[in-house]
Amino acid sequence: MSPRARAFRLVSVLCVAALLTGCSREAPRGGPLDVVVGFGESGNAPGQFGYPRAIDRDESSGVDTIWIIDKLARVQRIDAKTGRALEAWRMPKFNKGKPTGVTVWEGGARRIASKRASEQASNGEGQPGQPLLFVVDTHEHRIMVFAIRPVPRDGETLTDLPPVVATFGSYGEGDGQMVYPTDVCVVPTADGTGIEKVFVTEYGGNDRVSIWVPDTSQSGASVAGASSASRYANWKFVRSFGTFGDSAAKDNVQFSRPQTMSLTDDGSQLIISDACNHRIGVFTLEGELVRWIATRGPGKEPGQVSYPYAIVPLGDGTIMVAEFGNNRLQRLDLATGDSLGIFGQAGRAKGQLSTPWSMTRVGDLLYVLDSGNSRVVALDVPRGRPEVLTGSLASTQSDAKGGPR
């Protein structure tokens, strides 16, 4: 064999090997999403949405479902696989404005199930509690807590209002009041079967995070159909942290529209997206700032975010951020803020996004609320750790999908 032919063969073999093993793992740099599941269209029938703005997963009934709230003030429970509406009802009041946040407390069911499986425990640890739905009734300046009902029979869609467990908050800037609440984040008790406290973010000039705890001192508030939920019938304001502004100082925590919150994978820290300051904050569960990440925004470059509206921790020290302003998702290293990949691009076509407001994770799928397109798209949760994404996106924005090249 001539040296040229040998060299040619060697190169070919190396290329094939590289293709097969994917040894040079490169982070995605935008382009259309690989949509695994997609449903929803614009309209006001069950299963249709009118600019949906909040989503959260609910596996409390053993079925993968998601709750979605749209700008028509409709709350829908959707089968995560088929997109069929299991429940569709309207908020009791919406003339001033519509809710923009939803958080599901699965009653500790998942925690208990996993504990039992691992420890084979049968020491009478608590039964799963009543699953709860926290609806952030932004323009009514309050949080409404509903009891989550079992999934209805096949083919049925519940349209009546579920039992209301609690309502807390009123308009104002004082203790126990809120201007425009945006999100609720539930902190479970140590054993995972109850709620220790909830954080509530708000904006509107009094941008801050309030801490509320279940008020068990006021007993006797039994709720029809949700007796175990009675311990969550009353809520007490404890304190708040943060003020309106853009300070990055540790001793002066300031927010401009804290839009969403999430606990870290181990539940030890609180992640807050400071949307109008275009950054993400990591806090202790006591409300102390640990660090700000992605602080170079707004911008389109890797590591910059524009109106981060949703955060989902991916279980490996990284988070996925949905960027309202950039119409994309970005995976960030929670410790450094380094960009580990950009997913999606602006548009109306399949795999493209328009002003994504919210996001949730169901199993191995990441459900993104593609608000401007009134639909839900799900993609595989990215695995493995690609290299850090740096440099300009200018040349790669129009590329289809990243991956080995």
Add this chain to the structure above:
Amino acid sequence: MSHSISLASLVFGPLEFEQPLWLLLIPILGALTILLARKSLSGLMSGSKIVAIIVRLIVIILLAGAMAEPLWRKESKDLAVIAIVDVSESIPRSEQRKVQGYFEEAIRTHKQRDEKLGVITTARDAFVGALPSSLLTSVEYAHQGTLDATNLAAGIRLANALPRNAATRYVLITDGNQTSGDIMQAAQTAAAQGIPIDVVPIRFEYAGEVMADRLVAPATAREGETMNVRVVLVASAPAKGKLNLLLNGQPVDLDPDGPGLGRDIELSAGQRVFQVPVTALKSGPQEFKTVFEPETRNGVPVADNLAQNNMSTAVTFVAGKGKVLVLHKDGPDGEKEARELLVAMDEAKIESEARPASQAPATLTEFTTFDAIVLVNQSAYEYSQKQQEDLRQYVSDAGGGLVMIGGDQSFGAGGWIGSPLEEALPIRLDPPQKRQMPRGALVLCIHSVEMPEGTFYGKKVCTAAINRLSRLDLVGINEYRWTGGHEWVYPLSPVGDGVGVKRAIENLAFGDMQDFTPSFQMTLTALKKADAGQRHMIVISDGDPQIPPDSLLREFRDNGITVSTVGVFPHSGLDTSRMQEISRKTGGRHYEVNTQAALAKLPEIFVKEAMTVKRSLIYEKPGPGIAPSLFPGASDALRGIRGVPNINGYVVTAEREGLALVTAKVQGADPETADPLLAQWQYGLGRVVAFTSDATTRWGGQWAAWDGYRQFWEQHVRWVLRPQGSANVRVSTENKGDSTLITVDALDTQGERLSFANFRGRLAAPDGRGSDVDLTQVGPGRYQAMVPTDQSGAYLLNLRYAAPDENASSGVLEGTVQASIARPFADEYRVLKDNTSILQQVADATKGRVLTGDPATDDLWSREKSDGTILEPPVTKTPIWLTLTVLGIGLFVVDVGVRRVRIDPAMIAGFVRRVTGKSKAAGSAQIGSLKAAREQAKQRIAERAATKGQALSSDDLAKQAKEEAQRLTQTSKAKFEASSEQLREVRESGGGVAMGGADAKPRPTQPKAAPTDGQSKGGPGEEQGMNRLMQAKKKAREEMEDQS
């Protein structure tokens, strides 16, 4: 491609050929190919021959197929039902509620999960309620148009226009009473598309109904005359009730003896006429309105269902003395501004009435009560868009006069630029481009997405504001765009001809702004750089974006930039106060829009705000002021006036091309150009005067003391005054369906029939639009015209005439005459019973069904037409001629290859194996034998040399080895006949993979690869080799020629 070849398209499985005649080429050329191939391919082996013929046939099929314009058909399997629902008011409410229940039940019982439902609602116009979707579980309709007419054809046409991606059928739910459009014609268009229309007739009959069929009043009357007003009532069953008559909104006492004003009446089935004598107490148009109030029992009318048809109107023109309306600003200052003028008119014996702008006439009819209107320092935002339009129409169509007197809030500085009234003025309000003067800079920040009809109003307010700016002013529009964040839709730049900025307005994306700050920052940066006298920003929002920090607002104030905020449906008092704060901190104003009615006023707010930057149009010079230059004698209005006093200020305007006459100018703002001060012209039927300074002490201090003041204004007002109506001309109107016949009988001063008169007429419709009326003489002194009157309401007719008359003092008889045409309630309200027979025809024409209206039995999602045929699914067709052409051309190359190159499957397999690296050593048997021969030769030569005792150089050794090998190769039984020379030939001509069995490896047999020295060249052995080579080459060429 020739279009003369055509035939109906041919469908062949998923393929369709639009020009199938071209396919005839396949058998013709196919037969020809086979015939020719028998001869031309005789040199090929039988296998290759068959392959070559097949390839050629395929090429012919592909190319002929491409010529036949092939389309790839994809049929949809879905089924969609589009419900076309008649929501007009002729259908009783109770029936309409049933329609929704019908669909809900039908969806539950018959709809399969994937089947779709779409909704179209129709009344006067049709709207899409929901696009076809499989998710609809109920029919909700939010019809946006008026319900006083039924246009079923519009519903069908709209359904036809919807994108079709499923087999479709329509379900038409209606009472069959159409008042406009032609349903049968529309049904034909659906039938042509293969769409059946199923009909669900809504059956009803009003047992009792009373209609105020007509109100008849004379078209014209004289002041003090007693007119007979006739009310015609039609009842379908005996009924009781109260009859009321209103004159200009005030009730006329029909029951002088009783306590009430209305008269109790009893009706039997049929028509009944009531006559009411009414005395015309004042001049101008008098509007009569009759209302029948049916007797009620427990709050429900007895023997009457529709309230809309209980009312009828008529207008009578009562001739009187000329009268002028002076409109001034509200408040004592406003009154003061008009006082001097009113005194002057009083002295001149011109009857006048002064009113503040807030009490200005609201309708054209009311404007027509006056013979001239004088606007004293009035700004446009004090008048609604309709009032401005009415005022324009008052001049152009009703022949009224208009005097516009300036002031600090008038003309361009009063927001009249771009208003409907600007058209009527004898000057242009926008100063010329070359003018050097301070300009305004306005930035609009648009966040209207959250309000009702946000995109509509967002565009409308931008247009309203920009229309009021002059071409030199700077304007910028920014918003939040979901694709790019906070952006300038139109960067701060001069308005110019307005085309660019209006195009930008159309491109507004109406993103949901989350934070005001970036938009405010952009605005501040741009306005700071702007070379402008007045700098202003207007923000429209629901108030929920994040507010800008105080530091930023302070910068606005420090730079003299004001910000006005318009809060539209704010979510709470907090949003309001936050927006208020922004305007307060920057010195702007705040507006609150919280109702649907207030929404309509949004453009006016923007007009008012845009005027903020228009202050720059005012030019003031205190002290002695500026001396105007007058052009006396140019106009009758300046008769006897030789000069006018100085003025201290005016609003800068420009001359208008055309028939406008500028009678006075001032040299003020610009040393090079004089600006119009006084101008006049005839606009339509009326006359207009504009005076750009004011009539008060602010700018006209020296005027009040001027002895020509009264004469000046008297002559100008008299010049515009509408000529008095004439008793010699009578107008009558007769309603003929959707049109009205106007008849004019004219007499001259002697009472003789007036012929050859020149009539100029305008008809003002209830919606504010005007049209010309052409009268034709049909007999001595009689003139007629037919005008369309398809809207309900009062039409105003104004005629101006001129005819030669020897007896008239001026030799010309001229005057104006007015009349009205009253069109009663819409035909929709005359319907007392369904009209289902037409629905049967629609179903028959489209192969649809007449459904029962029972959701349990009506299977809406049926795939069958009434004649048993199956619904045609829509087919998407993709042209594929290019693909076929490319394939054909590609195969053509293969065809050449088949003939030129012999393909040996075994060799290909061997090659593939080698490339994949599986059989590295497995060369062909020949190469093995060649190598072996070479080795053998080497060995033999070495042996020979050894025996001879010669020491051979390696070159010699190689040369000898080669010769030996050649000898051996020729004698060995090689698999094929190609010699090494042939191999080289092929290789040099680019054939990498060559004839059977050989590949790139057998270098040892290549003469080129064998190193030769100079000595060996031309040697006898070599010569022999060359000859052989030439022979072999010749033979190969002959063979190849044979093949081709």
